[in-house]
Amino acid sequence: MTIRTRKFLGAIALLVLATVWALVGMVLAQNAWIASSGWRQAIYYVVVGMGWVLPAMPIVSWMQRPNRA
Known part of the structure; x- marks a missing residue:
């Protein structure tokens, strides 16, 4: 998964977390x-x-991980 995709999914997860x-x-x-x-x-x-x-x-640290080859 690319870092761009992880950041997008992480942003959605953070919005859901904050709302709930x-x-x-x-x-x-x-x-x-x-x-x-x-x-x-x-x-x-x-x-x-x-x-x-x-x-x-943990969501933010997952978002920041580098791409795997």
Whole structure:
């Protein structure tokens, strides 16, 4: 697979990951335990906001691999 194809597929995968991550994060934020406290909300949004980076790292490293002969 060429690097151009991997970058295209990786970009699509990252868009899907970010969209699903945001939607799941919004649904979970409606939990009464989180919504009842401002501190819990702040911690939750920081963790969820930065949390998508961990699953995105393997996708980005896969996109950056050189072409195989």
